[in-house]
Amino acid sequence: xxxxxxxxxxxxxxxxxxxxxxxxxxxxxxxxxxxxxxxxxxxxxxxxxxxxxxxxxxxxxxxxxxxxxxxxxxxxxxxxxxxxxxxxxxxxxxxxxxxxxxxxxxxxxxxxxxxxxxxxxxxxxxxxxxxxxxxxxxxxxxxxxxxxxxxxxxxxxxxxxxxxx
Numbered sequence: 823x824x825x826x827x828x829x830x831x832x833x834x835x836x837x838x839x840x841x842x843x844x845x846x847x848x849x850x851x852x853x854x855x856x857x858x859x860x861x862x863x864x865x866x867x868x869x870x871x872x873x874x875x876x877x878x879x880x881x882x883x884x885x886x887x888x889x890x891x892x893x894x895x896x897x898x899x900x901x902x903x904x905x906x907x908x909x910x911x912x913x914x915x916x917x918x919x920x921x922x923x924x925x926x927x928x929x930x931x932x933x934x935x936x937x938x939x940x941x942x943x944x945x946x947x948x949x950x951x952x953x954x955x956x957x958x959x960x961x962x963x964x965x966x967x968x969x970x971x972x973x974x975x976x977x978x979x980x981x982x983x984x985x986x987x
Contacts, residue, residue: 824862826886829870830879836887840878843891844919844960847872856886874959890959896938898951899931905950906932912945919962935960 824838839857846852848871852864862880872878874890900906906922913920913936921935935956936942943953 824856824860824884824886825881826862826864826878827866827881828879829866830877830885832877832885834885836877836885838880838884838886839889840886841889841891842872843893844962847888847890857889862886871964873961890961892957893960894938895935895956895958895960896943896946896953897956898934898936898943898946898953900933900951901931903932906934909934909946909949909951912949913942916942918942919960921960921962936962 826840838860840854840862841857842852842854846854849864850866850868850870854862854864856862864878866872866878872888874888876888878886878888880886898909900909910920910922913934918936918939923933923935925931925933934946934951935958937960938955947953
């Protein structure tokens with residue numbers, strides 16, 4: 823079994839890939855299977871959030887690239903930055919993990935992506951969003967204070983970020 827303990831920032835190309843969803847990428851301890859089928863264990867420093875494209879080094883020197891898995895997401899689209907800001911404020915008040923972005927082009931729509939939740943979807947539509955289901959990698963904002971920790975809601979299975987220094 824491959825043991826992975828260290829982030830890798832060098833120039834070597836990865837020879838293995840590890841596909842993880844966002845919740846898995848927030849865990850410091852994890853048993854996983856590499857894309858090649860080889861078993862591996864992650865043992866990273868607490869508070870590390872892995873992002874798609876990050877590299878790790880196994881104790882045997884193997885370089886592993888992290889791949890953000892596609893996940894079922896809710897995408898809320900907005901026509902103005904003000905509408906986006908209002909929605910982001912309300913989601914932030916609820917400590918919801920959110921990815922923010924804009925479609926390419928001068929008049930591209932602004933969007934927020936989050937885990938599906940019918941109550942939040944209704945709230946976002948009430949704030950003027952057009953919502954739709956998507957199946958994409960999830961790379962939410964890390965929060966105002968990098969390298970902290972996360973607090974899952976009671977009974978929740980999806981990670982929520984609230985990072986503290």
